[in-house]
Amino acid sequence: QVQLVESGGGLVQAGGSLRLSCAASGSGRTFSSDVMGWFRQAPGKEREFVAGIRWSTVYADSVKGRFTISRDNAKNTVFLQMNSLTPEDTAVYYCATYLGRQSLLPTAPGEYDYWGQGTQVTVFL
Numbered sequence: 001q002v003q004l005v006e007s008g009g010g011l012v013q014a015g016g017s018l019r020l021s022c023a024a025s026g027s028g029r030t031f032s033s034d035v036m037g038w039f040r041q042a043p044g045k046e047r048e049f050v051a052g053i054r055w056s057t058v059y060a061d062s063v064k065g066r067f068t069i070s071r072d073n074a075k076n077t078v079f080l081q082m083n084s085l086t087p088e089d090t091a092v093y094y095c096a097t098y099l100g101r102q103s104l105l106p107t108a109p110g111e112y113d114y115w116g117q118g119t120q121v122t123v124f125l
Helices: none
Strands: 002-005 011-015 018-025 035-041 046-053 056-057 067-072 077-082 089-099 119-124
Touching: 002 089, 018 035, 018 089, 018 119, 035 067, 035 077, 046 067, 046 077, 056 067
Parallel strands: 011 119
Antiparallel strands: 002 018, 018 077, 035 046, 035 089, 046 056, 067 077, 089 119
16 A cells, blocks of 8 residues: 655746645555656546656656656655646646556556545646
């Protein structure tokens, strides 16, 4: 069993920045070997992939150049630095982990094994 706890969401003006954190615990696994992903879900929309990391990183086209995913393996924590935020980034942001071993980092929500409770990010003009 893996527990994921997100933090760092909030209200920010367009053009601003936020940094989300996700602390993982309980797996008994080597955290550095697991894929960690960030997803988001806006009202009325499907949950979508934002960014993922294992030994390399993958980003959705909509956030490339603005968002950065990183991890601190000593603290079992993954981060999402979000810059140049726009109202279109408003959503609940979820952290998730994929415990499989496929070489290609997955981007579909259904492939991820455990999820956090989510943290709200609201960007206003």
